Amino acid sequence: MSKRTSAKYKLDRRMGENIWGRPKSPVNKREYGPGQHGQRRKSKLSDFGVQLKAKQKLKGYYGDVTEKQFRKVYAEAVRMKGDTSQNLIGLLEQRLDMVIYRAKFAPTIFAARQIVNHGHIHVNGRKCNIASARIKPGDVIEVGPKGREMALILEATQSSEREAPEYVNVDGFAAQYVRVPTLDEVPYPVKMEPNLVVEFYSR
Incomplete structure (x- = not known):
């Protein structure tokens, strides 16, 4: 079992999005990041930063599964026939x-x-x-x-x-x-980009 080591809504603040679509999310009140420097102008993310954020968002949405578990699911998605990003979502939705x-x-x-x-x-x-x-x-x-x-x-x-x-x-x-659903069928409250997650792991 993976254990949440920090408050789950901190992930919402860090990502600047209401990941689970919950009415209690702090992002509904404040869209900027947590901490005293949260309101500073955001610097432009590098390609790596964009891919990392997409991975953290997807991993967090599924209950903050451990990196080891998530990488294992990705490895299985790669071995399957078809689009790896679609396979990844399909496997996560089968939990x-x-x-x-x-x-x-x-x-x-x-x-x-x-x-x-x-x-x-x-x-x-x-x-x-x-x-x-x-x-x-x-x-x-x-x-x-x-x-x-x-x-x-x-x-x-x-x-x-x-x-x-x-x-x-x-x-x-x-x-x-x-x-097993396709990416379009999954009711995510925010846009998920599994293609960027695939890019992140295939670097």
Whole structure:
């Protein structure tokens, strides 16, 4: 399990964008960076800086996965047929914690990871507590009996903040992963540039 070592909204401030589209994000009030020098005029980023920022943004969006995990996913995306950037997004969207988040069983990706780690999720009828477990098209994900009574999950399912995408078919406390999405189908609140991430790693 990857552990968040700093406040998650610091990433929003550093990137200058509301990465998760949350109403509480500090970027909604102040678009400049954190700290006493945050309001200074931003210097123009180099090509490396632009690529690094794209990588940090994508990595942060998926719950701040570790660099080792992220690089491993990238290496697998390279080995697959087709567009590496599309493959990368497809693999990240197949993570169990992300499917839980997409199905609206959790308000944030971090909450989704916690729900999985605490054993509240069943995949095809079997309990699974590994957040990075890969979900395949056709798999059915369910919230366990105890999880269905949790206020966190109940509030998330009833929230109108976002909708479940077409590639996740939700029915009550169960959801079926229909297919691996393309980049255009993924409902990112901000623009993600996986092509720059590919450029970063292929230097």
